[in-house]
Amino acid sequence: MIETADPRDARPKAWVLTDGKAGDVNPALGVVEALGCEVEFRRVAPRPPWVWFLPRGPIDPREAPERAGSPIAPPWPDLVVACGRRAIAYARVVKARAGARTFVLVLRDPRTVRHGADLLWVAAHDRRRGPDVLVTPTGPHRVSAARLAEARRSPPAWLDRLPVPRVAVLLGGGPGLEGLAPRLAALAPEAGSFLVTPSRRSDPAVLEAVRRAVAGRPSLVWDGSEPNPYFDFLAHADAIVVTGDSFNMVGEALATGRPVLVHQPTGLSRKLERFLAGLRDAGLIRPFEGRLEDYTYAPVDSTVTVAREVARRMAEADRGGDGVSESRPVRLTSGAADVTLPPSEKR
Secondary structure (H helix, E strand, O other): OEEEOOOOOOOOEEEEEEOOOHHHHHHHHHHHHHOOOEEEEEEOOOOOOHHHHOOOOOOOHHHOOOOOOOOOOOOOOOEEEEEOHHHHHHHHHHHHHHHHHOEEEEEOOOOOOOOOOOEEEEEOOOOOOOOOEEEEOOOOOOOOHHHHHHHHHOOOHHHHHOOOOEEEEEEOOOOOOOOHHHHHHHHHHHOOEEEEEEOOOOOHHHHHHHHHHOOOOOEEEOOOOOOOOHHHHHHHOOEEEEEOOOHHHHHHHHOOOOOEEEEOOOOOOHHHHHHHHHHHHOOOOEEOOOOOOOOOOOOOOHHHHHHHHHHHHHHHHHHOOOOOOOOOOEEEOOOOOOOOOOHHHOO
16 A cells, blocks of 8 residues: 555545446556545546547536536545546546646546546557556556455455365456356366356356356355455465456456466457457466466556556655645555445446
């Protein structure tokens, strides 16, 4: 985690600015947690026709900063982390109004030069480059080393019922996943147990096929009830099978240092194909072919890289005398903030 240099100072305040999709909230929240900020969720909901022209067009006037109930009403925070096409224009308005008071980080290529960001983060498979663009092989997320260590120190009661090797199965929701279940069935004799977690996008038919494929071994299949065992699954897995349609889940799996076996669906976008190819070439992932693979790599956590760069630039802005609060410098330390997600923003 990164926290204020003087523990007597109030924590920096940060907005997580998205339209509420979990795939956008979690990367932004991961950075905010790593910075040790006091987090506030700001959810935009532009109406037609304004939503049709985002990110380049204007924001919905109903959500302008001066309007009651606006998601970007002041007082301005120290940091805005914006993620998702609909949030970009709102981040641009915040920067125009707040100026140097607020540092704006935009996650992913905004597809416009009018983004308002002090810093852009993009993954290596994206084309965008520049002096204010930070590039990492995977994206930021909430699967920190501290959170994994805590989960391993305090194992859940159900873990004793699941023999090793434990195989976590992270199921996305794109098309072309029908071939996953037969490969899991082929793996079953080799696996001690399975930990299966679908996403909200997962096709119920694919999930049911996966459930049948692992039924011959001890298994735990998350049914959507709380609490979500996702962090426990990652912390206690000996190997991870993940579907290649999810950029976020592949990156989260790589934070564990465990073998990551990717089931590559048919019909992937060229961007996702470049992403997976880069990780394969780096020796970080291997294709899932119905068997376990034994290999090692250093855990990959791009969240720390992004947070460290944000902290450095915020500190430089403070020293530069351009009006930013001097109580905001940050430094790298350990730990993770406990944050309760709004119901619509849970994975």
